[in-house]
Amino acid sequence: MVNNNSDNKTEDIGPIKFIETLQSFQLIKWHSFFPTKNPIGYDPDMPPVITWIFKNKTEEKDIIKILSNILLRSSKYIDWNLDRQKSGKWILMPAEVREELRNNEDYIFIDAAEAVKNKSPGFGTIANQEIKQLSFCLNDELNSWKKRVCK
Structure with missing residues (x-):
């Protein structure tokens, strides 16, 4: 189901909120994600796949540790898979998509x-x-x- 409702605010879309959180701390230099708003609408039933590249390798280790802890302690319904590709891209997706x-x-990711x-x-x-x-937990931890x- 595609939702073409104009009341569907960008900040209500989970992957966008996640990327905006990383961007607000100036941690990433590239990102991609879905689902997102586009000319044909937004499909909230499409499981999210979020990819990004960190700006700084030193910060990367700290942030991944923070994010991993959040996924372990705060995830209630979904098992999340967080992987680093050889290209340096990080990918966050539900374990079901990874499977x-x-x-x-x-x-490819969208097929899965x-x-x-x-x-x-x-x-x-x-x-x-x-x-x-x-994303709200990540913002607090960051x-x-x-x-x-x-300091």
Whole structure:
């Protein structure tokens, strides 16, 4: 289902909130994600896949440790998979999407997410809501981290 409702604010979209959080601390130099708003609308049932590259390798280790702890302690409904590719890109996605990729060598991220969406209606909506909530936790933790680093 694609939602063309103009009341659907950008800040309500989980992956956008996650990237905006990293950007607000000037931590990343590149990113990509879906689902997102686009000319045909927004599909809240599509499980999120978020990729980014950090600006600074020193900060990268700290931030991944913070993010990993948040995923372990604050994730309520979704098992998240956080991986670093050889290219240096970090990828965050539900474990179900990662499993589809492993089981279907010809799939790309969007194919795997679409397969999960079709197999488990409602899963993507829950995952998008959870990534938005995890973004708030990440923002709080990054604020604390920044205070420690800037002393």
